[in-house]
Every structure is written in structure tokens, then in C-alpha cells.
Amino acid sequence: MARRRPKKLDQLLGSQRLQQFADYSEHYTQWQQLLRDCFSQLGLDELAPHCEVIQLNAPSLTLKVSSAAVGQRIKTEQGRIITYFQTHATPVADRIEIRIRPNRSQLSQAPQKAAAKQAPTESDTVKKLREQAALCEEPLRSQLLALADKYSADETN
Known part of the structure; x- marks a missing residue:
């Protein structure tokens, strides 16, 4: 051709x-x-x-x-x-x-934003449990503190 x-x-x-x-x-x-x-x-x-x-x-x-x-x-x-x-x-x-x-640009930023929103670490969870326990009355306070102690013991093991 x-x-x-x-x-x-x-x-x-x-x-x-x-x-x-x-x-x-x-x-x-x-x-x-x-x-x-x-x-x-x-x-x-x-x-x-x-x-x-x-x-x-x-x-x-x-x-x-x-x-x-x-x-x-x-x-x-x-x-x-x-x-x-x-x-x-x-x-x-x-x-x-x-x-x-x-x-x-928005599509490429989505995975970065998802990675930035990671689940809170166990130490953050323990800290929040203790803060909430300070605001509560018994028996809930002792239960939250016990739960926080359990999480902090799991972190050390």
C-alpha cells in the first residue's frame, strides 16, 4: 500500500x-x-x-x-x-x-490516607481505658482498670 x-x-x-x-x-x-x-x-x-x-x-x-x-x-x-x-x-x-x-491525584492519595488511619496501638487503648476509668464511678471504674491492666500485661508478654 x-x-x-x-x-x-x-x-x-x-x-x-x-x-x-x-x-x-x-x-x-x-x-x-x-x-x-x-x-x-x-x-x-x-x-x-x-x-x-x-x-x-x-x-x-x-x-x-x-x-x-x-x-x-x-x-x-x-x-x-x-x-x-x-x-x-x-x-x-x-x-x-x-x-x-x-x-x-485523589486516587493515588486514597491508599496513603488509609495507611495513615491505622488502628490504635494497644498502648493507646490502655491509655484511653485508664482515662475513661478516671471519669467513671465504681464498679465500672474497677472493671475498666482491670481491663487496662490485662491489655498492658499482654503488651509486655
């Missing part, structure tokens, strides 16, 4: 696909600014870093969020967000579609 000749730079720059990409990039920037303005006006600034507009077509506004909790918060504020976009955006949106896609 014969190889195709490489396209000239003029052909690439004048192509329809490049123009479509440029248009989408321009719209994408406008959508993100519109979303930030919407969140700012509605007092939802804490959601802005976790949310991004993917697409704004006539019937729907598609948002990418970093977690289900953020998606649920967006759904509760859906009416206010749609009203804002209806008054400020060119294509009118009647509903919000949410796509949950965690950031890669």
Missing part, C-alpha cells in the same frame, strides 16, 4: 477539525468561567475546584465532578444552577447531567 504524503501546514491550519477544536476550546473556557461565576454568586465556592463543565448542549448541562458527595450537592442546588445558566448562557439548559470521575 502506498504511503500518503504529509499534509502541508496550510492544509492543517485550515482544516475543519482544527477549527472545531478551536471553537470547542473557546466554549470550554467560557463555560468554566460561567460555572465559577455561578458558584460564586450562589455561595458554592467550595465546589468550584471539584467541578467542571464538559458540555453545554440545548437540553442539558453536563458536569464532571470529583466525587459522589459533590455530585449530590450539585443535584440539591440544581434549580439555582440551571436558572443561572438559563440567564447567562447561550444554549439553554433544562437539566444537569453529572459524571463522577475522580482526579488521578
Whole structure:
């Protein structure tokens, strides 16, 4: 099979696909600014870093969020967000579609956070038992102290 000749730079720059990409990039920037303005006006600034507009077509506004909790918060504020976009955006949106896609940085931090939340050591348990015993009355105090002594004896063995 014969190889195709490489396209000239003029052909690439004048192509329809490049123009479509440029248009989408321009719209994408406008959508993100519109979303930030919407969140700012509605007092939802804490959601802005976790949310991004993917697409704004006539019937729907598609948002990418970093977690289900953020998606649920967006759904509760859906009416206010749609009203804002209806008054400020060119294509009118009647509903919000949410796509949950965690950031890669969040996925890589999850195992680190799980490792940081290790179970308390036995010495922590003994310490907490003794603190709770000091707050309690008899007979619970003596039972907690006995339990703490048992755990501390197990540590030494």
C-alpha cells in the first residue's frame, strides 16, 4: 500500500477539525468561567475546584465532578444552577447531567490516607481505658482498670 504524503501546514491550519477544536476550546473556557461565576454568586465556592463543565448542549448541562458527595450537592442546588445558566448562557439548559470521575491525584492519595488511619496501638487503648476509668464511678471504674491492666500485661508478654 502506498504511503500518503504529509499534509502541508496550510492544509492543517485550515482544516475543519482544527477549527472545531478551536471553537470547542473557546466554549470550554467560557463555560468554566460561567460555572465559577455561578458558584460564586450562589455561595458554592467550595465546589468550584471539584467541578467542571464538559458540555453545554440545548437540553442539558453536563458536569464532571470529583466525587459522589459533590455530585449530590450539585443535584440539591440544581434549580439555582440551571436558572443561572438559563440567564447567562447561550444554549439553554433544562437539566444537569453529572459524571463522577475522580482526579488521578485523589486516587493515588486514597491508599496513603488509609495507611495513615491505622488502628490504635494497644498502648493507646490502655491509655484511653485508664482515662475513661478516671471519669467513671465504681464498679465500672474497677472493671475498666482491670481491663487496662490485662491489655498492658499482654503488651509486655
